[in-house]
Amino acid sequence: MEGQPHPYAPTDLKLLGYVPNFLTQSTIVSVYLLASLLVVSLIWIVSGKEYSKGDSRYAARDAATVTVEGLTAVFEGPASLLAVYAIASGKSYSYILQFAVCLGQLYGTAVYFLTAFLEGDHFAASRYYYYVYYIGANFSWVVIPSLIAMRCWKKICSAVQAQGQKKTKSR
Template identity: 40%
Template sequence: MFRVEEPINKAADRMLKTVQLGIFNSIIVNRLWTPLQQIKFFIPTGHGTLLGTWRRLAVCWFAVCGFIHGIIEGWFSLYYDIIPGDQSFLSQLWKEYSKGDSRYVIADNFTVCMETVTAWLWGPFSFWAVFAFLTNKPYRFVLQLIISLGQLYGAVLYFFTEHRDGYAHSEFGHPVYFWFYFVFMNVLWIVIPLVLILMLGDSY
């Protein structure tokens, strides 16, 4: 629901933080994607050809996941109890995101457990997958399956638990806090892992 009564300066501040969050994520993707674009020049595959486009995209995805899981979500798993009063950058990032899901500032049990598993399991596994693809390890597709299944399972539980609570922790229908923060930023971990699982049959 729109809050038409909020002061203009408060609305402007919220819009500024939203833009900053988008720019921050764009910089992360760009900084990781640019060097990964160069992989095709020196990393051969097991079939004697250069690393293909889809495989480079998968490597980029796992690199981004490793950063998000290991650093951003890792911060939450360690400092979830002090985030509401902390002024550090990552705590501010989580407080901004909590406008779409307040479970992140009330130390909700499921959220803490889910993010801890994600940070300390799927984070390192994602970086391991990057290494496995770049060095053409035979187990790289096994890692892809394990990580994708874990991400898919966690994202489904994330949405379903909030649905069972009647979206009590989010501003249901809000274009930014609900549809962008809560839905879009998390549905990626359903769509992309599902695509990666389905693509395993083709060995892209």
């Protein structure tokens, strides 16, 4: 028994019992995007309220916190996407871009923690929320950018050193 024609490669692949989609690709993608937006929005709202127990500056829309988060979203978000593209396509600027994004993240995290410290560090509902949410949830925003920045620093330094050695040999 021959299967129906299908959109998969190779075209002569036998798919017994294949039934074509009854929805168009644009309908499937639209439903997926709408459902994803709803789920992400719901998680964002619920987790934001929950995270605010560890740092009430989010619930109060503290100016310093909103500013740091806004700058992160506006500048570091797109720069991170560009870095992903640069890494995937092997662009020469990928390491300097990763380094810049990491420094921006580390600076933002430092401002986030230092403003809390300078204002008395009294934003958590309890010690549990302070250590689990405020410290624990933000730990990765220090460790991961630090590791990536150190890796990029080494790569950039060795590239500059190799370039310097090439110039010395060619003279």
